[in-house]
Amino acid sequence: MIEAHALTKRYGDKLAVDALTFTVRPGVVTGFLGPNGAGKSTTMRMILGLDQPTSGSVTVNGKAYAQHAAPLQEVGALLEARAVHTSRSAYNHLLALAATHGIARSRVDDVIDLVGLQDVARRRAGGFSLGMGQRLGIASALLANPSTLILDEPVNGLDPEGIRWIRELLQDLAAEGRTVFVSSHLMSEMALTAEHLIIVGRGRLIADTSVAELIRGASTDVVVVRTPQAAQLRDALVGTDVTVSSTEQELLEVTGLSASRIGEIARDLGVVLHELTPQHASLEEAFMDMTRDDVEYQAATRSAA
Amino acid sequence: MTAVAEAPTQSRPGRPPVPALKVTQARVFTSEWIKMRSLRSTGFTLLAAVVAMIALGCLVGWATNAHWAQMDPGEHAHFEAIGRSLAGVNLAQLAIGVLGVLLVSGEYATGMIRATFSAAPRRLPVVWAKAALFAAVTFVLMLISSFLAFFGGQYFLAAHGTTLSAPHALRAVFGVAVYLTLVGVFAVALGFIVRSTAGGIATLFGLLLVLPGIGQVLPASWQQHTLPYLPSNAGASLFGVRLDPTALSPGAGLAVLCLWVVAGLALAAVLVKRRDA
Known part of the structure; x- marks a missing residue:
């Protein structure tokens, strides 16, 4: 001790x-x-x-x-x-x-x-x-x-x-x-x-x-959802504390809901899911975020991460 | 592992020792002894001191004897058989001084001192152990060397030589060993104070060799109040036979030399306790 x-x-x-x-x-x-x-x-x-x-x-x-x-x-x-x-x-x-x-x-x-x-x-x-x-x-x-x-x-x-x-x-x-x-x-x-x-x-x-x-604590708990009925599911998910973004047509990135809850909502809607993946922010990223301001010697130009 | 098979009762405990471990002064002393004898440089440097003492005593004796006829009356009047045979003390003090500093500065240079102070975090036992150990080793070796140098020197001086029963002879032989021992302890203290090898050796020989020379340019009235108290001159009073009238008595020389050593050790102890390792 x-x-x-x-x-x-x-x-x-x-x-x-x-x-x-x-x-x-x-x-x-x-x-x-x-x-x-x-x-x-x-x-x-x-x-x-x-x-x-x-x-x-x-x-x-x-x-x-x-x-x-x-x-x-x-x-x-x-x-x-x-x-x-x-x-x-x-x-x-x-x-x-x-x-x-x-x-x-x-x-x-x-x-x-x-x-x-x-x-x-x-x-x-x-x-x-x-x-x-x-x-x-x-x-x-x-x-x-x-x-x-x-x-x-x-x-x-x-x-x-x-x-x-x-x-x-x-x-x-x-x-x-x-x-x-x-x-x-x-x-x-x-x-x-x-x-x-x-x-x-x-x-x-x-x-x-x-x-x-x-x-x-570090993970923002993004859940990646792939579905052919993206628009329908998005409308059902969006609400207070829940944001949904999309970079591809059939892909949703959901913040603020657990993967299991999303699965249940999809079932209730009869939406087909091709992928349902909780994404944890990497520890490395969490650490970098935490210590960013405390690094003693920083490179003058930080590479775009 | 035949040894194990022959002595099955002496089975080694698989688990590490559980009995109460404790750091003691005696154990730190043992540790320092292991450290000292496990460095090759220790042996070489001590050998150099021994050889310097004995070889120079013999060489100077032989050379004096061989050139006796060519020496002028002044040289004859100046001649003193005991001191001749102990001339190696000047060289031996270099080896002893360097080794004393190195015993400590070597640990600071390599980072070993952190391991040492982790194992003995009260630190002072390390200072005392190093000083006492080096004192003991130096005294034993240098006393033997001093005797051998004396006998060798007198042997080669032949008819011009003297014996151990001559006035001052025994004091001179012991004095050389005591002087070298105290120089060694002082060097250990300097190692703790200065921490770097180069700095420690420079400081030691500055005090022993350079300061007396610089002192010669002081006004005469100052010289008599300063020069005899320098460590090398106080040491010369300790083992010297024919000294100039301003020199200290052997007893006073020893006392002054001891004061230097005590002061050095005290400063070393304070700094070792206070400084970060």
Whole structure:
């Protein structure tokens, strides 16, 4: 469980994180979504006590991270930039981290096996590919079998197989009852991985919602109806709160009515339907709409979408 | 997996350890020890310091002995056998100083420091562990090197050499090891203060080597109140045998050097606690 209260971080005159208040609950994967520069990494560093908040506070399992006797057991973290000495082997890196908590050497072997680094564990971490580096980061996060995991852009640089591996690993960890907090700037990735979403832009909270809710709220619930009797059906459907538009002769786009209701009306009229499709706005579009004004660096001319 | 088959009672728990884990100063110390010995650069640099101490002691002893006949009376009067054999201290301090800075700045440069401070978020145990560990390693290695340099140097000085029972000899040999140890700890502190390798090394050698030279251009009345208190000159008082009259006593030299180190560590501790990693 991660709880942030009015968490704020200011660098000079730039407000990186602006009064963020949110709770990350155990048992589900929570996505931390926002465009680049939204303050995700800064927030995660503050959770780990690496950066001091300018004001506000954040706790993990009820206490500030640094106040825990065995912090790695509370939170395992994969930070965005690699936090590994390039000249040290992956094995010794993990061994050194394990030593701070008195974690058994056998556990180091276990996590190396778990992330599939056994063949390269004795090699210099500096020679690792991006994907191997991410796996090493995940191995260190899992070292003390923590109840909470924080991962900053874990799928960055991974191949499709690796992405799927992470996605399943995170969902398994959440299913075991752990708190899993994953940042990303890709809505499409989060839609597949996360169940709950905390969306930020320019350091501010934009939404704190479940993925399902977001889909429901974001979609304008357009239903596409194809029928040879378009005109007849249109007249029957149009009313207060219901608009019907048409781009083709036999095609209607209905807003404000559910697909099932349209079907019933059509049956009552004896209208033949060739197609009745509810169209959900894509999550990507919903995310773009939400964060449009909060993107830090916008291209001068936005391509017509 | 024959080992497992032969010892079935020692089955490895499939699940991770459940017993109470806890960060302690001793464990952070162990962690730093693993980190230190798992970098190849540590071994090379320490070897360089050892070789510098011993080889230079022998070389200077041999060269002095070989050229004794050609040396003028002034040189003969200036000659002092103990200091000759310990001449390598000037070179060894470069290696020790660089390594001390690198132990810390290497972590900042690679991002390792974030992993380190995530595992030990109170941070100060890391400062103490690095300083204590490097002090212990440096002292043991440099004390052995200092003795070997002394004996090697005296061996090659032959008839012009002296023995460990000579006045000041034992203090000089120990003094060199203590001086190098304190330089090493000071370098670790500078690493935490400056955080960059280049900046840390430049600051260290600025203080050790450049400042005494700059001090020479000060008015004489100022020099006597400043120069003896610089770390390198205070160190020279600690292990030097024939010193000019303005130099501090060995005890005072040690005290001044310790003050530098304590001040460095204190500043490092404050900054490490306060700054974002």
